[in-house]
Amino acid sequence: MGKLLGSSKADAEREFSYSRSEFDAVRRMLYQLTGIRLADSKDSMVYSRLARRIRALRLNSFQEYLSHLQTHNAETEQFINALTTNLTSFFREPHHFDILGRYLQTHKHVKTIWCAASSTGEEPYSIAMVVAETFGRYDVPVQIIASDIDSQVLQKAKAGIYTADRISGLDATRCKQFFYRGKGGKDGLVKVVPELQKMVQFRQLNLLDKKWDLPAPIDIVFCRNVMIYFDKSTQLGILERMVQLMSADGLYVAGHSENFAYATHLVKPAGQTTYTPNLVRGAHGRV
Structure with missing residues (x-):
C-alpha cells in the first residue's frame, strides 16, 4: 500500500485507511470518465466524499471501493456525482446576464441557448428569467437546454425548489414574478414558477461523450467555470466541438477564471469573458 495521506493525527481520526496510491487511482478513473483533473490539494475532498459511498455500500476500505x-x-454514476463540484447561484457573475440581455435585443434570430453545466439549476433559470424579461412573456421562440454530468443535481434543478436564502440577492420584482414562497410546512422554501420551468429542458450530458444530443446551430453557449477542471488538450477538444455547433455570430460565455487567448483559431474576444466563433466557415455558416 502507498504512503498514507495527511498528518498522523488526521490518519488516526479517519474511519478508513487512505493511501496516496488510492487517491491517484481515483484521479485516474475520474479523468478517464470525465476529463476532469483533480489537483493534489483535493485529497481530503476525495476522502470525505467517497467515504460516504463506502459506508453506503457497507464496504471496509478504499481498496474495496475501487474494486467495486x-x-x-x-x-x-454515483462516483462521478460524488466528485463533481457544483458551486452556483442565481445571476452569478451578473455582468454576463446584462450581456445576454443586450445580445438578445440585437440578435433577433436567437433560437437556442445551451447551458453546459447547469448544476442545481440556478444558472439556466437565471438565463430563462432574462429571456422572459427581454420578450416580455414566457412563451418565447427560444429553446433553453441545460445539461450536466451529475444526475442528482439535475433532479434538484428540475424540481426548482430552493431555500429562500438562495434568492435573497435578487430584486423584489424578480422574486415576486419568478418564484412562489412556501407556506406552512414549506416555509423557508421557494419554488420556480411553472411557466419559467417549462422554458428549460434539462438533460444529462458528459462533455467527453463522443456524441452530444443537441440541435444545431446553437446561438449562445454558457460554459462557465467548467473548462478549468480539464487539461489544455481536453479544453481545446471540447471548445472546438462547441464552436462547431454554434451559429457564425454566436456568443460563448466563459467563467471569470477562464481565458482562451491560446485558442484564437477557435474563438475571438467579444467582451468581458465572452467570445464569438472564429472558425473558417462555408457559405452556410458551417465549419
Missing part, C-alpha cells in the same frame, strides 16, 4: 467500481457499472 471496476465490477459494478452502476456505481460509476
Whole structure:
C-alpha cells in the first residue's frame, strides 16, 4: 500500500485507511470518465466524499471501493456525482446576464441557448428569467437546454425548489414574478414558477461523450467555470466541438477564471469573458 495521506493525527481520526496510491487511482478513473483533473490539494475532498459511498455500500476500505467500481457499472454514476463540484447561484457573475440581455435585443434570430453545466439549476433559470424579461412573456421562440454530468443535481434543478436564502440577492420584482414562497410546512422554501420551468429542458450530458444530443446551430453557449477542471488538450477538444455547433455570430460565455487567448483559431474576444466563433466557415455558416 502507498504512503498514507495527511498528518498522523488526521490518519488516526479517519474511519478508513487512505493511501496516496488510492487517491491517484481515483484521479485516474475520474479523468478517464470525465476529463476532469483533480489537483493534489483535493485529497481530503476525495476522502470525505467517497467515504460516504463506502459506508453506503457497507464496504471496509478504499481498496474495496475501487474494486467495486471496476465490477459494478452502476456505481460509476454515483462516483462521478460524488466528485463533481457544483458551486452556483442565481445571476452569478451578473455582468454576463446584462450581456445576454443586450445580445438578445440585437440578435433577433436567437433560437437556442445551451447551458453546459447547469448544476442545481440556478444558472439556466437565471438565463430563462432574462429571456422572459427581454420578450416580455414566457412563451418565447427560444429553446433553453441545460445539461450536466451529475444526475442528482439535475433532479434538484428540475424540481426548482430552493431555500429562500438562495434568492435573497435578487430584486423584489424578480422574486415576486419568478418564484412562489412556501407556506406552512414549506416555509423557508421557494419554488420556480411553472411557466419559467417549462422554458428549460434539462438533460444529462458528459462533455467527453463522443456524441452530444443537441440541435444545431446553437446561438449562445454558457460554459462557465467548467473548462478549468480539464487539461489544455481536453479544453481545446471540447471548445472546438462547441464552436462547431454554434451559429457564425454566436456568443460563448466563459467563467471569470477562464481565458482562451491560446485558442484564437477557435474563438475571438467579444467582451468581458465572452467570445464569438472564429472558425473558417462555408457559405452556410458551417465549419
